[in-house]
Amino acid sequence: MTSLTENKSKRIFLSAPHMSGREMEYIKQAFDSNYIAPVGPQLTQFEELFREKTGFEHCVAVANGTSAIHLMLRSIGIKAGDLVIASTMTFIGSVCGATYLGADLAFIDCDRETWNMDPNLLEAEIKELLKKGVKPAAVLPTDNYGQACDLDRILEICQPHGIPVVCDCAETMGTRYKDRHTGKGATAAAFSFNGNKIITTSGGGVVASDDGKLVDYARHLATQARQPGLQYEHHEVGYNYRLSNILAALGLAQFEVLEERVARKRAIYDLYVKKLNDVPGITFMPEADYGKGNRWLTAALIDDKVFGTGPQGVIDALEADNIEARPVWFPMHLQKVFSHCRVAGGEVAESIHRQGVCLPSGTSMSDADVSRICGIIRATYKK
Ligand SMILES: Cc1ncc(COP(=O)(O)O)c(C=O)c1O
Structure with a gap:
């Protein structure tokens, strides 16, 4: 597989389609x-x-x-x-x-x-x-x-x-x-x-x-x-x-490649955790013990007080290198269109939204791509 790092101008998307070849x-x-x-x-x-x-x-x-x-x-x-x-x-x-x-x-x-x-x-x-x-x-x-x-x-x-x-x-x-x-x-x-x-x-x-x-x-x-x-x-x-x-x-x-894709998504998550685990202020979306997720997107929380910048700082730093990252979902109860709706709680979703970032998780990314992304995130710490 050609590493995207070989062509820095090529955009890394959040989760690009990945064809099997057939x-x-x-x-x-x-x-x-x-x-x-x-x-x-x-x-x-x-x-x-x-x-x-x-x-x-x-x-x-x-x-x-x-x-x-x-x-x-x-x-x-x-x-x-x-x-x-x-x-x-x-x-x-x-x-x-x-x-x-x-x-x-x-x-x-x-x-x-x-x-x-x-x-x-x-x-x-x-x-x-x-x-x-x-x-x-x-x-x-x-x-x-x-x-x-x-x-x-x-x-x-x-x-x-x-x-x-x-x-x-x-x-x-x-x-x-x-x-x-x-x-x-x-x-x-x-x-x-x-x-x-x-x-x-x-x-x-x-x-x-x-x-x-x-x-x-x-x-x-x-x-x-x-x-x-x-x-x-x-x-x-x-x-x-x-x-x-x-x-x-x-x-x-x-x-035909579903199981392969699940394994690769999970490996990408594991690699992010391995490479960023020691960075103060970054934690990752936990996995419930009742299941085995497909890790569609690797999502992390960035505590700006500890890390020095919030999710937007990370998103901007990645964007400067032509890499797409996104905030986690903007909760429905905060959407203007649903402002009249009842909500039970809401503070957890609000806090995850404030701190959350979805990192590039496409299965066609190489380990080198993930390492490069982690390097950029690490360089954003206390910048
Ligand atoms: C949680 C959730 N619900 C619904 C949808 C809607 O799916 P689609 O984009 O195929 O209409 C999506 C996907 O985009 C989703 O992530």
Whole structure:
């Protein structure tokens, strides 16, 4: 592999797409058979592979993770006026679906140990809402930066009240929670295959569930809710959300290297920790003992009082060398657009946002690239 350090002008991205080398072969097969359409054999194979890799019994592949979450929420019956409880520490794509459906949102803080939804806060929030006579229509936790949320604890809290749990697993393809894939055990889960994800279809997503009826309904909605037969008959309004067969072909080659990519992401995290562990003021996102994350992005906290500068100083120093780094998620409860929403806690997400930086984590980076990045970060200390 050519090291990017050999060409300093070449930008290092946060998490660039990393091709396996067989993508064009599968895309060519799709072209040669003229399946240049949203459905075709490659799409069917992509869904088969997804089920094989994750253990979900059913799935439907769609245009992206945002549409997968939208579709998942609609498929469990979320409608205008419902309340959906979501993570505040997340990307907006996690909660767009609820707003598209006219539902209200309430946010739950994360905990410091996992950076995911704090189950204790969730429990207290549900109790309080029920006391007020408000029953949440769904709980939607995000798995952040490749780490699983504590799904069993969340299920324990929600199931006695009949509240469905649907997971935003956009970032956790290949992540294990206990002895299973992330999202397994929830009513449904949504995944992203965006270009920056651990494996990609350029743009793509999946709704997965062990409930066949739910997935059949999601598939129906994703194809304009068209009734069987030729005459374009509709009993409700759906979406044009199916993943293109061409992009699914790309995904077939990506699935072949999933385990390799997880191993490389984890090795990149380990290398960052090894090279920066002794720098005062830098700590890394912890890993919960209940799972094995895919370490989609290596995220670190920078204590500016100790380190001398905060995340922005590190981001700027890397940018000066044509290297992309980003702050961690800007919490949803701080977003202007959600300023009217309830939030339980919020201080942990705010503090992680203030101190957090996502470091370049693309699997095509060499160890020398990571070392160079660490050298720049080290040189920023007390500068
Ligand atoms: C946590 C989270 N949720 C949802 C999404 C939306 O996925 P997509 O970009 O495929 O629409 C993303 C990815 O960008 C994400 O990181």
